[in-house]
Amino acid sequence: MHHKTSPAGRLSPRYISNKYAVGQYPHGFSNSFADHDLSDDDVRALAPILPVAILLPDEVIGKTREFMDAFTGNTMYAVKCNPDPIILKAIYHAGVRHFDVASISEVRLLRSLFDDVELYFMHPIKAPEAIKEAYDVHNLRVFSVDYIGELDKILKVLGDKTDLVLYVRFAIPKDKPKGGVATDFSTKFGANFDDGVTLLKECRPYCSRLGVSFHVGTQCEDPFVFEKAITHISRAINECGVTVDALDVGGGFPASLPGPSIVPPVTAFTATIETAIKDHGIKGLDLICEVGRAIVASGGSLIARVEGRKGDLLYLNDGTYGGIFEAGGAIGLRYPVHLIRSDAHRPPLPHQPFRFAGPTCDSVDMMNGPFMLPNDVQVGDWIRIEQLGAYGEVSRTGFNGFDATHKITVSRQVD
Numbered sequence: 001m002h003h004k005t006s007p008a009g010r011l012s013p014r015y016i017s018n019k020y021a022v023g024q025y026p027h028g029f030s031n032s033f034a035d036h037d038l039s040d041d042d043v044r045a046l047a048p049i050l051p052v053a054i055l056l057p058d059e060v061i062g063k064t065r066e067f068m069d070a071f072t073g074n075t076m077y078a079v080k081c082n083p084d085p086i087i088l089k090a091i092y093h094a095g096v097r098h099f100d101v102a103s104i105s106e107v108r109l110l111r112s113l114f115d116d117v118e119l120y121f122m123h124p125i126k127a128p129e130a131i132k133e134a135y136d137v138h139n140l141r142v143f144s145v146d147y148i149g150e151l152d153k154i155l156k157v158l159g160d161k162t163d164l165v166l167y168v169r170f171a172i173p174k175d176k177p178k179g180g181v182a183t184d185f186s187t188k189f190g191a192n193f194d195d196g197v198t199l200l201k202e203c204r205p206y207c208s209r210l211g212v213s214f215h216v217g218t219q220c221e222d223p224f225v226f227e228k229a230i231t232h233i234s235r236a237i238n239e240c241g242v243t244v245d246a247l248d249v250g251g252g253f254p255a256s257l258p259g260p261s262i263v264p265p266v267t268a269f270t271a272t273i274e275t276a277i278k279d280h281g282i283k284g285l286d287l288i289c290e291v292g293r294a295i296v297a298s299g300g301s302l303i304a305r306v307e308g309r310k311g312d313l314l315y316l317n318d319g320t321y322g323g324i325f326e327a328g329g330a331i332g333l334r335y336p337v338h339l340i341r342s343d344a345h346r347p348p349l350p351h352q353p354f355r356f357a358g359p360t361c362d363s364v365d366m367m368n369g370p371f372m373l374p375n376d377v378q379v380g381d382w383i384r385i386e387q388l389g390a391y392g393e394v395s396r397t398g399f400n401g402f403d404a405t406h407k408i409t410v411s412r413q414v415d
């Protein structure tokens with residue numbers, strides 16, 4: 001990704017106007033800066049023929065501060081959710097000094113940006129070379145493990161150390177198929193109860209501090225899921241027979257998305273966590289979380305153009321291989337959407353549910369929503385999709401030649 005820095009100023013149509021033929025657009029991310037968010041009239045004037053990713057770092061600063069006010073422990077940011085340096089700087093600016101990284105590239109990126117942050121290598125399965133470079137070169141001391149093989153690997157790579165901070169990641173059993181979350185993170189990672197308890201004992205001699213962690217699954221819309229997870233984890237803390245210093249309650253805090261029920265505010269989750277910790281008598285532990293989606297989702301939007309319409313199916317110029325991965329079948333998130341008519345004077349029709357199809361020829365590139373839009377939507381209109389600051393641009397691919405986008409950063413304070 002290439003990031004051009006230029007003084008904040010009015011949106012320059014130079015970067016975006018449709019005077020370019022498709023093939024003349026620069027590939028990948030171009031970047032321009034605007035001091036105001038795009039109005040519908042701006043979009044009509046600019047008439048973008050490529051998807052436009054909009055970054056709103058000021059919004060991220062606000063959401064991060066709100067979260068930090070609500071959460072009594074240390075707020076750590078899960079970098080994979082949105083690793084754009086503009087967003088990382090906004091989160092740092094808001095006061096976050098802990099970052100959850102999963103690859104050596106994320107470690108290097110964070111160290112290149114900030115030298116006073118603590119990095120947590122929270123991927124339970126790491127490459128040995130990544131462990132070594134992180135420890136030797138980047139002063140990283142915190143690692144997550146979810147089975148004995150990973151502890152063995154770390155000790156083999158680093159030799160006998162006593163300055164490690166190790167977090168044992170537990171799987172959280174579910175009593176419902178999806179258990180109130182969009183994606184269950186305990187099917188891929190996490191120790192079961194008995195193995196986790198054993199692993200805590202095995203880790204203790206090698207660490208200066210020992211923690212437990214879990215991840216309830218992303219876009220968790222039910223605070224009670226955290227209560228159940230803390231019940232599970234507190235039993236492990238009490239049964240393991242060694243001193244546990246820290247509790248990491250993971251991520252999963254939701255973004256505000258449309259759906260059958262209203263998403264509870266972040267304070268409902270932080271209050272539930274606090275009560276559960278008190279109720280289970282584990283209040284003395286250092287508390288930390290790995291927030292991602294909840295602080296960055298509203299910091300990004302996407303403007304896509306309608307290239308075809310068949311009834312309730314809209315063919316867009318962006319899709320699941322582009323900036324809207326999580327709207328696809330595997331996760332099926334719904335997003336708030338807004339129609340920008342190519343003709344501002346067209347009489348509006350009532351809203352109805354729509355499905356989206358992405359631009360690639362792959363039939364899995366479909367997004368069933370439903371997305372509520374006025375029924376007068378037609379080819380050549382644009383649709384603005386909100387809450388895409390989380391897991392949006394980061395998973396864009398160039399599949400099928402749909403690799404070019406525009407990027408606009410809207411900010412009054414970012415350089």
Ligand SMILES: *Cc1c(COP(=O)(O)O)cnc(C)c1O
Nearest residue numbers: 078218251252253290291292293
């Ligand atoms: C992705 C991830 C997160 C962030 O999850 P959100 O649902 O975005 O809050 C936190 N921790 C780990 C280990 C992750 O893999």
